[in-house]
Amino acid sequence: MQLAPEEVDYVSGGTRLFGIVGDPIVQVRSPEMFTAVFRARGLDAVLVPLHVQPDVFDACLTGLTSLSNLDGLIFTIPYKARALGLAGTLGPQAEIVGAINALARRDGAWTGEIFDGLGCMEAFRRRNVPLADRRVMLIGAGGAGSAVGVALAHQRPAFVRVFDLDPLRAHGLAAKIAAVAPHTAIEIAPPRVDDVDVLFNVTPTGMLDDARLPLDVAALPASLIVFDAIVMPERTPLIRLAEQSGCMTIHGREMMRGQIHRMVDFFVGADGNPGAAPVV
């Protein structure tokens, strides 16, 4: 019988804490990915999953943000808009989008920023897929969907059709896109993809064991480029349909990889010390 070591080497009394807050939480991939980046940068830090139910969100976050050794939080579904209220100051993306996915402690106060849009655009850049002058269908105008929509607007697409189950959110995002890209044609309408080049799903439809598609189709045009923000499973029902239809697919994990280093910069500050000045 082999004896297990009496101590692990990756957590101690001096370890700084980061967390990802969501409901559900088992599907997130940030803990293993961010913790690896902290280690690669020589930081004694771990990012843990924090499963917070909606009815205790306020009390739970009051408690978490008062921990002296917790330096940052990531917010995922369904908290990107709600987390906004926790930030004393906002970074430039969060100011426009009106939602945050990251909160970093700065001199005792909390600064919020959203990196989903930057991460998504970075994923397209790494795949050499330009979005300028493209026609786009964007499903989802929540926190992450708005971040993607605003970042997309900076790429100057020719046309964006926005859909959200909540028409108010769809109209709100349309206004933000119009403000950034006044020459982009914008439509608010149910999903259809026969007249667009790129489809973005930025809703939780298809996450975990959800077998649904975010739009009612049996096949997709082979020329369509399909992005799905979901990280778990990696091959969502939409991604599988896209593969069957011969489409190019870009995955949520690529969006996460596109933003992870910028988020770690934000968490640890320019000098690499958690709690120092922000880098956004």
Add this chain to the structure above:
Amino acid sequence: MQLAPEEVDYVSGGTRLFGIVGDPIVQVRSPEMFTAVFRARGLDAVLVPLHVQPDVFDACLTGLTSLSNLDGLIFTIPYKARALGLAGTLGPQAEIVGAINALARRDGAWTGEIFDGLGCMEAFRRRNVPLADRRVMLIGAGGAGSAVGVALAHQRPAFVRVFDLDPLRAHGLAAKIAAVAPHTAIEIAPPRVDDVDVLFNVTPTGMLDDARLPLDVAALPASLIVFDAIVMPERTPLIRLAEQSGCMTIHGREMMRGQIHRMVDFFVGADGNPGAAPVV
């Protein structure tokens, strides 16, 4: 240049959380030791340090105990007595001692228990040092000191002198010792060791960079057995003086090793599943 791995294998969205709550926190050894035991038992769990300041204790613990994926907490200095109020039900040791060092989630409620006394007695047992009929000086009647005092009383020592900076705590512990061991002589008086066999320090005096001794002496009798509950540093000023004086020494880390498996049983339940029935 070697590329760091993109993901670590010890934390994910499904990892269950445990924590140790204290102020200060950097000196604790539970994170690396408990996490190793979880892993050795095949559990996907991590125990992280939670630095909680006294002025935010209540709000912070309300938040932490409402996390759906947090299954247990350990309490260290200065919170062993204060944590008592968080427990809906108490284990048998905590009932007597009036303090807890562990809180486990059971069917949605929290059960408290204290293992310091059992761990300390186990450390003496492993060193083959019986305490029956011995004369003892016990410094510290807080949460851990009371747990050690009550567990010691079960060993039927001949004499126990109790000291605490707070006379009320010293008298409270003396009453608990008397209730368990009516034939043990008990005195409440300042520390002296010329007439005892065993010295227990269960105060934070000597922790981290605190260079003080818990009693005012320049040397110790070589025949004295010296126990210090402090885990960081391992060689406290008291332990170093005891070594210089030729005494046998028993360390705080041995007390922790003596209780760790019983605490993990308590945390994960008889069937090894966090959140299941308690084993106390």
